[in-house]
Amino acid sequence: MFRGQPSDKYKLTPSVCRRGTGSFAYGSPRRVFDASTAGQVAFELEILRRFLIGCDRSGLNVPGYTEQLSGTLADGWGSFQSPHIPWPSTQLYEIMAVAQHYDVPTRLLDWTERSFVACYFAASSANLEIDCREMPRLAIWALxxxxxxxxxxxxxxxxxGGTSKNQAAQSGLFTTHEVKGYNPDDLYQVEALEDVEEIYSTTGSHTPIVKMTLPVEEAPALLDLCSRLGVDGSxxxxxxxxxxxxxxxxxNIEVGVRPSQSLIQEYNEDGYDPDFH
Structure with a gap:
């Protein structure tokens, strides 16, 4: 399966697990003052709880959100926070998939079974306004x-497939990192998928995960190729x-990559030709 990312510097880390400037709820006391594994699980549960409460208020049907889960939600979802039960629970997979497709951060990482879909996502999400002298690169992962x-x-x-029409159209699937068997005060350690040892120890001699990169200046051409194969936003x-x-x-295909105003100014100040291709 495949995943496209706009930068080859990005690791395979689920959005809700990312830390630092720009990450979801950066600066929240929940994250600043509680770096434990139990705190991370509680934070993720609170995100899902608020998503479901909002869906209830809007009269939206969420696949996988059963009456039983609704009752558990009303009780505070404490049963999902046990360190002896794997997190996330399989009962929440569909709900998390729906949330993920509406840009709610979850422990899921998006993948596709079609390589050109991954190419499209890498190219369409890349920043085509270049603001550094070294041409950045996008990445396609194969697992x-x-x-x-x-x-x-x-x-x-x-x-x-009925979980999300977008997911069905994209031949989408997910990976998730399970958390289990932790002590309540354990410090939560973020681990990118490509750094998880077990995916290498069970495959023998071949490499189970491959990262292919491409200069961002080729992104418009890649978008055009994807479109010719019927892979585009529509x-x-x-x-x-x-x-x-x-x-x-x-x-974006028509215009292509272009230097940012700050880069043009930098070139002009240094006496360089702003045509950086």
Whole structure:
């Protein structure tokens, strides 16, 4: 399976696990004063709880959100916070998938079974306004899941196509990092997927994960190739939003990469030619 990212410097870390400037809820007391594993699980549960409360208030149906789970939510979801029960619970996979597709940070990492879908996401999300002299690179990851059945921490998740029409259109699936068997005061350690030892120890001699990179200046051409194969915003995001996205992608193909005003000014001050290609 495949994943596209706009920068080759990004690691395979689920959005809710990222820390530092720019991360979700950066500066929140929940994150500043509680760096424990138990605190991280509680933080993720609170995000899901608030997502579901909002959906209830809006009258939105969430796949996987059963009456039983609704009752558990009313009781505070304490049963999901036991260090002896793997987190996240399989009962929450569908809910997390829906939240993920609406940009709510979760422990899920998006993947696709189609390589060109990953190429599209890498190219369409790359910043085409270059603000440094060294050309940045986008990345496509490929993960061999042949031995996934033997993995203890990393789980591959396939939710029903009805969970999200976007997920179905994108041939989407997920990985997640399970947390279990921790002491309440254990310091939570963020571990990127490519750094998880178990995915290497069960595959024999071949490398189970590969990162391919491409200069961002090639992103418009990659978008064009994807479009010729029927992979664009209108097919991956069924609806008006996706069609609008495909028009924006077309404009990026037309314009291509360009230097930012700050980079042009820097070149001018140094007496360099601003044509950096």
């Amino acid at each position: 061999d899941t042949t031995s996934a059945i033997h993995w203890k921490t990393v789980k591959v998740i396939r939710t029903p 097919t991956l995001f069924p609806g008006f939003h996706g069609v609008a996205k495909s028009v924006k992608d077309w404009a």
